[in-house]
Amino acid sequence: MKLKLLVLCLLLSCFSVASAQEGTSPPEDTLLFDSTLLPAPVTNLVAFDTENDHGHAITLEWEISVDDGAGKQSVAMYEVFRWVPDLMTAIPSFRDTLDYLKLRTSSSWSEPEPGSRTDSIHSVFAKLDMAQLEQKKETLERTIGQAIRDLPAAHAAYPENGSWQQVAVAPSGSVTAEDVGTKEKDSPDYLPDYSDFYYRVNAVTADPDIRTPSEIFGPVQSYGQWFNLGRLAVFVFVMIFGFLTIFFVSHARRGADLYVRPLAGIEAVDDAIGRATEMGRPILYVMGLGTADQIATIASFTILGRVAKRVAEYQTKLMVPAYESVVMAVAQEVVKTAYYDAGRPDDYKEDIVFFVTSLQFAYVAAVNGLMLRELPATNVYMGKFFAESLLLAETGAVAGSIQIAGTDEIAQIPFFIVACDYTLIGEELYAASAYLGREPILLGSLKAQDWAKAAVIILVLAGLILANLGVGNDWAWANNIVDFFRVVD
Amino acid sequence: MDFSTFLWTTFAAFLTLATYSFLYKDNPFYKIAEHIVTGVAAGYFAILLWHNGLVPKLWFQRLDDGDWWTLWLNSSKPWYLIPALLGVLMWTRFSKNYQWISRWPMALYIGISAGIAVPLEMSNRVNKQLYDTMADLDWANFLGQGRFFFLDTASGLSQLLIVIGVVAALIYFFFSKAHTGVFGATAKLGIWTLMIGFGASFGFTVMARISLFINRMQFLGGWGAEAFNASGTTPNENYTAWFQLFFWLMVLLVVGYATREIIIHVRGKAKSS
Numbered sequence: 001m002k003l004k005l006l007v008l009c010l011l012l013s014c015f016s017v018a019s020a021q022e023g024t025s026p027p028e029d030t031l032l033f034d035s036t037l038l039p040a041p042v043t044n045l046v047a048f049d050t051e052n053d054h055g056h057a058i059t060l061e062w063e064i065s066v067d068d069g070a071g072k073q074s075v076a077m078y079e080v081f082r083w084v085p086d087l088m089t090a091i092p093s094f095r096d097t098l099d100y101l102k103l104r105t106s107s108s109w110s111e112p113e114p115g116s117r118t119d120s121i122h123s124v125f126a127k128l129d130m131a132q133l134e135q136k137k138e139t140l141e142r143t144i145g146q147a148i149r150d151l152p153a154a155h156a157a158y159p160e161n162g163s164w165q166q167v168a169v170a171p172s173g174s175v176t177a178e179d180v181g182t183k184e185k186d187s188p189d190y191l192p193d194y195s196d197f198y199y200r201v202n203a204v205t206a207d208p209d210i211r212t213p214s215e216i217f218g219p220v221q222s223y224g225q226w227f228n229l230g231r232l233a234v235f236v237f238v239m240i241f242g243f244l245t246i247f248f249v250s251h252a253r254r255g256a257d258l259y260v261r262p263l264a265g266i267e268a269v270d271d272a273i274g275r276a277t278e279m280g281r282p283i284l285y286v287m288g289l290g291t292a293d294q295i296a297t298i299a300s301f302t303i304l305g306r307v308a309k310r311v312a313e314y315q316t317k318l319m320v321p322a323y324e325s326v327v328m329a330v331a332q333e334v335v336k337t338a339y340y341d342a343g344r345p346d347d348y349k350e351d352i353v354f355f356v357t358s359l360q361f362a363y364v365a366a367v368n369g370l371m372l373r374e375l376p377a378t379n380v381y382m383g384k385f386f387a388e389s390l391l392l393a394e395t396g397a398v399a400g401s402i403q404i405a406g407t408d409e410i411a412q413i414p415f416f417i418v419a420c421d422y423t424l425i426g427e428e429l430y431a432a433s434a435y436l437g438r439e440p441i442l443l444g445s446l447k448a449q450d451w452a453k454a455a456v457i458i459l460v461l462a463g464l465i466l467a468n469l470g471v472g473n474d475w476a477w478a479n480n481i482v483d484f485f486r487v488v489d
Numbered sequence: 490m491d492f493s494t495f496l497w498t499t500f501a502a503f504l505t506l507a508t509y510s511f512l513y514k515d516n517p518f519y520k521i522a523e524h525i526v527t528g529v530a531a532g533y534f535a536i537l538l539w540h541n542g543l544v545p546k547l548w549f550q551r552l553d554d555g556d557w558w559t560l561w562l563n564s565s566k567p568w569y570l571i572p573a574l575l576g577v578l579m580w581t582r583f584s585k586n587y588q589w590i591s592r593w594p595m596a597l598y599i600g601i602s603a604g605i606a607v608p609l610e611m612s613n614r615v616n617k618q619l620y621d622t623m624a625d626l627d628w629a630n631f632l633g634q635g636r637f638f639f640l641d642t643a644s645g646l647s648q649l650l651i652v653i654g655v656v657a658a659l660i661y662f663f664f665s666k667a668h669t670g671v672f673g674a675t676a677k678l679g680i681w682t683l684m685i686g687f688g689a690s691f692g693f694t695v696m697a698r699i700s701l702f703i704n705r706m707q708f709l710g711g712w713g714a715e716a717f718n719a720s721g722t723t724p725n726e727n728y729t730a731w732f733q734l735f736f737w738l739m740v741l742l743v744v745g746y747a748t749r750e751i752i753i754h755v756r757g758k759a760k761s762s
Contacts (some may be wrong), residue, residue, distance in 0.1 A: 231608075231612065233616050233620075234608055234611050234612045234616050235608075237611050237615060237616060238607060238608055238611050241611070258665060259665055259666070259667070260664050260665060261663075261664055261665070261666065261667055261668060263664075292595070292598060292599055292602070293598065293599060293601075293602025293603070293605075293606070294602075294606075295603075295606055295610065298599065298603065326595065326598065329579065329582065329591065329595060330595055330599070332582075333592065333595070356527065356531075357527050357530040357531045357534065358530065358531075358534045359526075359530030359531075359533065359534065361526070362526040362527045362529070362530035362531075363527075363530075365508070365522070365523040365526055365527060366523060366527045368511065368523075369515065369519070369520065369523045372514075372515040373515065395511075410686075410690070411690055411694060413687055413690075414687035414688065414690050414691035414694070415691070415694075417684075417687060418691070425683065426662070427662045428662070428664075431664045434664075435664075446664055446665065447665050449664075450663050450664060450665045450666070452615075453659050453662060453663060454663075456615065456619055456659060457656050457659050457660070459619060459623075460619060460622050460623065460652065460655060460656060461652075461656070463619070463620075463622070463623030464622070464623055464624065464626075464652055466623070467623045467624065467625045468625055468626055468628075470625075471625045482620075482623050485616060485619055485620040485623065486620050487612050487616045487617050487620065489612075
């Protein structure tokens with residue numbers, strides 16, 4: 001039964017395979033043309049697994065045709081062809097049949113349009129009853145799975161039962177191209193790893209029928225790498241930064257007095273809380289639109305903890321409208337802990353942190369309304385902000401609140417600067433949490449950041465000198481050092 | 490425009506004007522708009538999470554033929570059960586005795602996210618910026634070309650200014666050293682560099698906001714033309730007399746509120762004087 005079905009599917013696919021190959025296979029007989037018109041072929045073609053990826057891709061390199069940019073100057077482009085076994089070409093047709101069977105056995109089945117592809121498949125299966133169709137569907141699913149597993153063997157059978165198919169095009173002057181497939185087995189672009197691939201490159205003239213194929217290169221296999229060496233610099237930096245952090249944290253834990261320069265915005269927090277207490281008005285703490293996994297939001301949690309503790313000590317009212325449910329849950333925990341630390345657990349209420357909505361401007365509308373109705377003495381904006389930054393800060397200014405803002409979203413900092421009394425710029429937001437907390441872990445990591453910045457400055461200057469000297473004097477080693485810092489994703 | 494579409498457009502125009510009324514002060518129209526949009530957004534996101542998250546990923550899968558069919562137990566991704574269980578643990582927050590359990594999924598979520606963020610931030614915000622700053626300066630075109638040669642961003646001088654700006658800005662962000670002396674002067678240059686960048690960014694964004702405002706005005710203009718047409722200025726068979734009544738009542742309401750505000754304002758002025 002399985003074999004019959006496979007044969008049936010192969011027959012069904014014959015037409016589509018034949019039609020698909022039309023126009024993609026290179027003409028084998030190029031002697032129909034005057035041989036003097038033919039461009040010289042590319043030479044020294046090599047293909048190898050694309051480095052630093054998850055597999056399913058092959059890189060090709062060659063030396064350009066002597067008629068590309070010189071000689072007859074007739075090469076317009078290069079076409080890259082890969083030998084593809086018939087089994088691989090047939091799989092999409094198997095899937096078409098399977099899709100038909102799924103549709104046929106579902107409630108949404110309707111008669112296909114006469115002459116359509118579905119109609120041609122339907123003509124084969126029209127007389128089968130539902131039980132037979134279900135059986136065929138299951139068998140075909142297993143057959144497709146087996147066919148995918150058999151692809152490496154089918155590739156190994158080169159040159160039997162297969163054909164050449166175009167997989168990439170490169171403009172004239174190119175010396176490299178990439179045949180990138182996908183790891184998704186359901187995709188028509190699936191390229192199996194550990195299969196023998198064969199390639200050739202055609203030098204094509206302005207008349208696409210006049211082309212010269214190169215020597216065939218193969219076999220070559222694709223496979224994934226465990227490590228992306230293109231990101232080696234990132235690894236080195238993370239390790240160095242990790243080491244610096246551990247070193248300075250342990251240093252701080254041993255009681256070292258680590259200096260942190262005063263940050264005006266953070267110095268103002270205590271005054272602002274005092275002002276709110278004196279005025280008998282609440283403090284509004286807005287954490288922005290960030291999710292709990294973003295660095296700015298995590299820094300905001302720390303600052304919120306500090307603000308909440310001071311608010312609990314002064315017995316002032318705190319309001320924290322949340323944009324995201326997880327942020328709300330974490331913020332509730334933070335505020336609760338702060339109230340406990342301040343020795344006032346009874347003053348903590350669940351609705352200090354409350355959910356508003358997860359739509360940007362609806363959130364803004366609600367918070368703006370809150371500002372004008374509750375008239376908070378102090379508004380603190382810490383976290384990730386987007387287009388709502390000015391809307392919030394301007395309304396807070398109209399309400400007469402003291403405003404302190406901090407975000408690492410570069411595009412929004414200008415709005416906070418113009419509308420708020422104090423603004424923490426970028427990394428100052430992260431430093432603020434360390435400054436407020438004075439905990440060894442945070443202070444140590446802040447010190448480590450400063451050392452990392454010093455290292456970056458030195459590297460920038462050294463790299464600048466090397467890059468300019470390297471080019472001028474043709475020093476390969478200097479360029480290699482600079483290239484080490486290049487990150488290839 | 491058919492009548493039902495026009496009614497919704499009228500509603501949108503009302504919400505637009507109600508939101509703009511906030512420029513004057515907080516008022517009942519703004520409150521209506523605020524509560525409608527907040528409520529609708531909350532409901533919309535609840536349904537969105539239900540249909541895009543829970544239903545297809547946890548309970549049912551949409552098959553190729555369009556049927557909602559397979560229970561997650563039969564699906565090809567049974568590991569979705571793990572986040573589902575973590576999600577259920579979040580509900581322990583409703584219990585005083587067991588709410589500590591909800592800290593576990595939160596800790597896992599934040600821990601994983603921070604772990605992913607470290608190499609990503611290092612790559613995007615440090616390594617790539619660092620490499621791009623190590624520029625091979627264009628010495629042949631150092632002073633730039635054209636009439637405003639000093640604004641030529643491709644010139645070697647511009648490239649050098651970028652490097653100086655980067656170094657100075659980095660020095661501004663040193664927190665464990667006081668900004669005094671030469672260090673302080675360099676930090677000041679850094680904050681100047683940042684402020685120049687912020688100024689450019691501010692102008693750019695404001696221009697984009699103005700284009701949004703123009704779009705809204707065009708919408709209101711289009712609606713106004715249609716509304717006056719519908720409200721009887723020119724007979725239009727698409728709209729009933731009920732709309733005319735509704736429209737003029739709304740106009741009356743707005744005019745009434747505005748008059749009330751003016752009277753309160755005038756009385757307040759008279760009292761204070």
